[in-house]
Amino acid sequence: MSSLERPASTVRRLLPYFHRHRRPLALGFGCILATTAIQLLSPWVLKFAVDDLTSGVTRAKLLYYAAALFGIAMVGGAFRFLMRRVVIGVSRHMEYDLRNDLLRHLQRLPPAFYQERRIGDLMSRATNDLNAVRMMAGPSVMYATQTTLVFVVAIILMVSIDPWLTLVALVPLPFVSVSVKVFGSAIHRRFERIQEQLSELSAVAQENLSGVRVVRAYGQEQAELGKFRVANQEYIARNRSLIRLQGGFYPSLTLLLGVGALLVLWQGSREVVAGRITVGELVAFNAYLLMLSWPMIAFGWVTNMLQRGTASWKRMLELLDVPPAIADPAVPVPLDPLTIAGRLEFRHLTFAFGGRPVLRDIDLIVEPGQTVAIVGATGSGKTTLLSVLPRLIDPPAGTVYIDGVDVRDLPLATLRAAVAMAPQEPFLFSDTVEANIAFAPEIAALPAAARRQAVEQAAGLARLDKDLGDFTNGYDTLVGERGITLSGGQKQRTSLARALVTEPRVLILDDALSAVDTYTEDEILHRLREVRRGRTCLIVSHRVSTVRDADFIVVLDDGRIAERGTHAALVKQGGLYAELHRRQLLEDELSAIGD
C-alpha cells in the first residue's frame, strides 16, 4: 500500500510545526486523556444504578447516583472545554506558522518560478490546501487521539464485565480496519485529483477575469464559457468519484457497528437468561458499545481528513521544496550600497533560456557615472541583459561584476539597493499613488512628511505631478488593481518615480518612456539629466532621441553586441545604428516636406 506509506513520510515533515507547540499540545493531550477517562465513568454509574434498581435501593442512593452522573458531566465538560480550546487553538497557530513560512518561501523564489506557475494554482495551494492541512493538524489529531483512547479504555472496561461478550462485540473490528484502509487510500488519491482540478479551474477563471478587455473586444465570452465548462465538468466528475466512495464508506462503518451491537444484544441477553451476567451489566455494556459508535464514526471522519490533509500537504510541500534558485551567497562580500561607485562589467556573458541562446558573449564595461544606452530589435535581448544586474535572472558565475565584485557574491539586499530599475512593464499595487512610489522599504519607513517630500520630488522628475494636480485626491488617489484606473503613461511614470525615489547608484530604465508623449518625454529626459549626474545609468529605448545623449550606445543584434560608440561615431560608421537613425530621421523629414 504505497499510497498509505507516502503520507507517513509526508506527515513527518509536519512534525517541526507540532514541535514548536509541544507544551500546549502536551496540555491538550492531558485534557483529552482526562475527558475520555471521565466520560467512561458514567456507564459505570449506570450499571450500578440499574443493578441496584433490580435488587432494591434507597431513595438517597438514587439521588446520589443522579448527582454523580451530573457531577461527572461537569468535570468532563470542563476538560472538554480546555481540550478544544488548546488543541484547536494550536492548529490555528500552526496554520499561521505555515502560512507565514509559505509566504516567506515564495518571496525567495525567483521571477522565473512565477513565469512557469499559474497564479490561480499558487493561490489554490496557499488557501484551499492549507485549510485541509489545518483540519488534519487540529480536529483530526484531536479526534484521532480521543477515539483511540475511548476505544482502548472502553474495551478494557467491557472485558472486565465479560471477556467473551467483548470478543463477540469486536467481531466486526477487522472488517472496519480493512474498510478504512481500502477507502482511505482511495480517498487520498481521488482527493488529490480533485485539488489538482480545482487549481486548474481557478487558473482558467483567473486568466479570464484579468483579461476581460480582450475577451469583450473579441467577443470571446462564449468560447471562454466553453473553456470554463470543460474545467467545471471535469471538477464535478472527479468529485463524483469521491462521493460514490464516501457514500459507501460512512454507512458501512455504521453497519459494522450495528452488527456489533446486535451480537451483544443477542449473546448478552442469552447470558443474562443463563444468569452469567446481570441486567445492569448488559445495560452498561450496551452503553459502552454506544460510546464506541462515536469513535467509530469519528474514525471514518478522521480517515477522511487525514487523507485529504496529506494530499494537500504534499501539494504544499511541492512549493516549499522548490529551492530558491536566486539566493544570497554563502560567503557574501560586504559592500555598502551607498558607497558603491557603480562600475559595471559584463565578461563574456552568454545566457540561454532552455537551450535557446539569448545573450552571446557580451563584453562590456561601464565606468562609474557613465550613461549607456542599449538599442536593438524586438527580442534582441535588451531586457535580459538588464535583468541580470539586479539578479532577476541569474547570470552564470564570473560574468557580471559591479565595482569588481561578481553580483552573485553580493548580498541580494545590497545589490538591489544599489541598483534600481524601472521595468518595461510596470506593476502597480492597489494602493495610493504615494504608497506605490514610496515602495522601497527605506522610503516607506520615512516619517510621513519626509516621505511625502521624497515622493513629490520623484514624481516631479517623472512629470507625474502634472497629472496628480488634476486628481481630486492627488497623491492619495487609490489606483485600482494593477493600476487599472490610471492611463498607460501614468502607470509607467509612477513606476519610474518608484525607481527614482530610491536615488540608486545604478539606475536602469527599460524602455521606461514608451507610453509617454513626446512633449512629456522631453521634459522627463531634461530633468533626468540632473539625476544621471554622478550615477551609472543604463537606458533601453527604440528612439534615437532618447539615446543620443548617452556617453556611448550599444547596439544588440540577436543577443550579440553588434556596434558600440557615441551617437556621432555610430552614425558615421554606417551600420545598424546609422540605419535606425536614418529611418527615424526620414520619417520625420518626410512629413516636413509639405511644411
Add this chain to the structure above:
Amino acid sequence: MQDDDVIGKAYDSRLMRRLLGYLRPYWRSALVALAAIITHSVLQLAPPYLIKLVIDTYIPAGDLRGLVNVAWVYLAVLAGSFALEFVQTWLMQLTGQRIMYDLRMQLYAHLQRLDLRFYDRNPVGRLMTRVTSDVDVLNDLFTAGVVAVFGDIFTLAGIMIVMLGMDWRLALASFVVLPLIAVVTQWFRSNVRESYRTVRAWIARINTFLQENLTGMATVQLFRREGRNAARFDEINAAHRDANIDSIFYYAVFYPAIELVGALAASIIIWVGGLNVLDGTLTLGVLVAFLQYSARFYRPISDMSEKFNVLQSAMASSERIFTLLDTPVAVASPSSPVALDRPLQGHIVFDHVWFAYQNEDWVLRDVSFEVQPGQRLGLVGATGSGKTTIISLLLRFYDIERGRILVDGIDIRELDLATLRGLFGLVLQDVHLFSGTLGGNIRLGHEGLDDLAVRRAAEAVAASGFIEDLPGGYDAPVAERGATLSTGQKQLLSFARALAFNRRVLVLDEATSSIDTETETTIRQALEVLMQGRTTIAVAHRLSTIQDMDRILVLHKGVVRESGSHQSLLAERGIYYRLYQLQFQRSA
C-alpha cells in the same frame, strides 16, 4: 457593495428560498433523499425499543425464541439503515455537486456579461473567491446542512413522540431541561456570528494580499520589499488567527454545555424514573430505553450547531454570490437591437460626447468627430488626455454620460453588442495573452480561423520570424500572461490577433510603442495593403506613426483642441506644430 465583510442572518428565508430554487431541476433526487432520511430517522428509533423488549419481556421470561426474532428484526433495521444512509449521502452529495456546477456556470456566465466599470472596482482575487470557495461552501449546505437538518428534526420529533408514548410523565420530566438548550444555543449563535464576520474579513484580506503580491513578485523583489511584506502579512495572518481562536471559545463552551444539559436530563431520568421503578409504576426496561433515547436526543442537537456553522457560512456565501448575480449589467445589448440589412461599414461619429469614470470628473468633454468608412484617424495628445478612453467608449466598454456615439448612423446603444464589437479589431495598450499556444493567442476561441489566416497575420506584423524560431512554432506554449516573451513580441502577437480577425475597423492603441523602428516600418507597409478601403483609428505618441493619416485629432485634457490633416495642423501652428517641432529637433 461586493463586500467580503457582509454577513447576514444565519438563516434568511429569502436567501434560503432562492437557494432551494436550485434544487428544482433535481427535485426527484432530492425527494428520494428526503424520504430516505425520514425513513432512516424512524428506523433509528427502533434499537432502544428492541432493548426494552428484551429486558422487560424476553429476559424475564427466558424466551430464547423471542430473542432470535428480535435479533432478526434488529438485523433488518441495520441493513435498512445502511441502504438508506447510502442512498441519502450519495444522492445528496450528487445533487450538491450538480447545483455547484450550475451555480458556477451561472456566475461565470454573468461575469462574462458584466461591464468594465464593475471590473475596475472589483479585484480579481475577490471574484475568484466567489467562483471557487464561496460556491464550495454552498455545497456543504446541501450535503451536510439543510437536508441533514430535516433528518435531525425528524429524529428529535420521533424520539419525543416515542418517549411520550412510553411514559408521558417521565418524558415531561426529562423535557424540563429543554429551555436550557434554547438559552445556550441563543448565546452561542449571537457570539459565533460576530466572530465569523471578523474571520471572513481577515480571510478576504489574506487572499487579496497574496494574489497581488504573487502576481507582482518581481517588483517586490526588485525593491526589496520582502521583509516589509512579510511583516505586513504577519499582521493580517495573526489577526486572522486570533479571530479564529476567539471563535473557538464559543464552540469550546457550546459542546460541553449541551452535553451537560444532556447529563442533567439523564440524572432526572435516573432520579424520577428510578423512584417510579421503586414505586412499581415503571418497568426497568422503559427506564433503560429512556436513558438511551435521551442520549440519542442530545447528539443531533450538538450536531445541529455544527450544521449551524455550515448554515452560517453558507448564508454569508450565498448572500455574496447572489449580490454578484444581481449586479445589473450596466452595458448590455438592447432588448430589440436595430435590425441591419447589411453589415456595418464603419462610419463613426462622436457627437458631443461627455464622459467621466467617476461622478463629475470629466475625462472627455464635448468630444465630436467623424470618421468616414475607409478613412484613417490618428489620435495624439499628452498622457492621460483621454485617448484610450475614446477607444473604450467606441467599443462600448463604458456608456457615455451625454452625447451620442453613432456607427453607420445608429446610436451604438441601439446596436447588438456582439455586432458592434464584431466591427473592430483592437490592439489594446495593455497587452493580455492567455496561456496556451502562440497560434491560440492569435486565433483565440475563433475556431473558424484557419492556420493560413493566422500565419498571414503573423507575417504582416513581422512576428512570424520569432514565432518560427521558437521550438514548436505556432504551437509553442505561452505561459500565463506571456511571461516568457519579450514585451515587443507580446505586442506583435496582439497586433497579429487584431489583423487575423479581419474586421472592418482596426483600432490601434499604442500598438507599436514597444516595437523597434524597422519592424514598425514593415508593419506600416503591410497595413497599407491590408487596410485598403477599411477604417483605421490609431493612437500614437510617435507622430511618424500617424502623420499620414487622413485626419488627426489632438486631445488635451479630454478636449479636442485641433483636428485636421498633418499638413493643415502644421499650418495651424498650434499644439501639434509644437509637438512636431520638438520631435523633429530631437531626432535631427
